[in-house]
Amino acid sequence: MDRLDGHAHLMIVSDLDYTMVDHDDQENLSLLRFNALWESDYRHNSLVVFSTGRSPMMYKQLRKEKPLLTPDITIMSVGTEITYGESMVPDDGWEQYLNHKWDRDVVLEETAKFPQLSFQSSTEQRPHKVSFFIQKGYAEEVMKSLSELLVNCGLDVKIIYSGGICLDILPLGAGKGEALAYLHKKFKADGKLPTNTLVCGDSGNDTELFSVPDVYGVVVSNAHEELLKWYAQNSKDNPKVIHATERCAAGIIQAIGHFGIGPNISPRDVVDSGCKIKSFNPGHEIVMFYLLYERWRRAEVENSDLTIHNMISITHPSGILVHPSGVEHSILECIDTLVPCYGDKRGTQFRVWVDRVSSSQISSDSWLVKFDKWESSDEGRHCCLTMVLLNSKPETPKGFALVNVHQTWLDGYAAGDHTTWIF
Structure with missing residues (x-):
């Protein structure tokens, strides 16, 4: 956070899978277009934040597979972990904040009562995140029942359904939006609140990003049904949030131009x-x-x-x-x-x-x-x-x-x- 002396001109906060990274683009052309634009025109006075549902291990694996830039800040595990810089120094204050009314053992005990839930891989189970797969038809009913059970156990939790198959249980104060609001608060306390913040997403676990005050937002053209539904109900008439006509990183570039934030022609173009x-x-x-x-x-x-x-x-x-x-x-x-x-x-x-x-x-x-x-x-x-x-x-x-x-x-x-x- 100390790389820049003053305010960042722009802080991009982007999801990774199918937002910054298009897994259907085998040559990574849209990502490379973004990379060239960022290093040419923004790196010197702006910040890039990756906000992903991936655990640290799976995030590092993606970096080995795709030509991702080095972010200034990384938000992982659906907003339950925040790290800084290339060395990924953890934010201990954020971890302590998430401990309030959170008991992972109780979450595991109560979720065991739902046979519709199957655990995601061990790499995706984190101190403040328990992750499952669930068939789409069961999601709404299970979320409602499970939420009531956990509240009765004295926990404050948040249940997030995304991608049509993933269900994550987090502390109530966690999530991508809460993590961004926390960062904004820290920047403001240091007198370094970014002049512009652009949030970018494609799935249900990104919805909170668009609810953070005073941000621009882009829903990429290839977004999942649950985010498109949220957009139609909550942000369709909000001039600061657009549904891009371009996929993934190309949609992010489109949004920079749409909102007039700065240069939006990649050197690759x-x-x-x-x-x-x-x-x-x-x-x-x-x-x-x-x-x-x-x-x-x-x-x-x-x-x-x-x-x-x-x-x-x-x-x-x-x-x-x-x-x-x-x-x-x-x-x-x-x-x-x-x-x-x-x-x-x-x-x-x-x-x-x-x-x-x-x-x-x-x-x-x-x-x-x-x-x-x-x-x-x-x-x-x-x-x-x-x-x-x-x-x-x-x-x-x-x-x-x-x-x-x-x-x-x-x-x-x-x-x-x-x-x-x-x-």
Whole structure:
């Protein structure tokens, strides 16, 4: 929460499965479009929060499978766990708050009386969440009876039905909406309440997010029946909540534009990146550089001298790249190595994205940019921690020059064949 000095311009609070992540999009194109937009235009002054029903273990598994960015805050287990940053530091105050009138053993004892309930996997059973599967036809009756039983036992609980099959029992003060309200309260106490908050969801356990005061909301086009029903009854006439016409992350981008919160054109939707820029944005230029690199290897840009000339034009004549293997090359040599690789990844799952982009101006004409650079291909996923030194170069179309690139492998993600890692 301390990454930004002041108010976040935008805080996106998004569910993951079938909201940020489209499991029917095998190439993850909508997610990659969002990633590029976020790292280019929002990471420097905004916050991204993932709010998921997944347990920490299942959330970490999803991160290994999909090109998810690193969130500033993670809300897991249907709003019963809050963690901060890449290291996922838990919010102990939130856990203590949830203990009020909660007894997990009593919940287990009472739910055993309902044969319609079957436990979800052990990974989804958490200190403040007990999770079941239930057939749709039994859900309403079981929820009503179970709620009465638990109240009679002296517990304050919340029962959430979502996805047409999942039933979660939580402390009354838990849930995605309560967790967001708690975060808003903490930000406000620190004088850092985000200027805009956009909540995004697709299922019943997301409904609470839309009830938090003073937020924008987007129900993605592929939302489940229970959320669409709630939207029709509660928010259809609310101008701050929309039902997107786009699926998943594409619907989130659509909402940013609809509400006029900020830029909503992803760099992945820009074909010509060679135009003169009005103002220098280091994050944007890093995103565009690696997008050009991806497109060259996928043969999605023209194989022309002009494309290579544009890359050379943003390179300092004595620019150096330190490969993650430790070998030092001139950046111009790396461009020479790249030229014959045109189309070598055509027709494959090869994708490149950057994460955690941060930049600082270290002199009147120099910027240091740090980020994680990822490559995904048929051979797996690889990542290196990257630092780039940029110098102002007004005579170039982009207004800058690459002076130094230094990369080190992220533990566990080194490429087996180092020669395929060019930039």
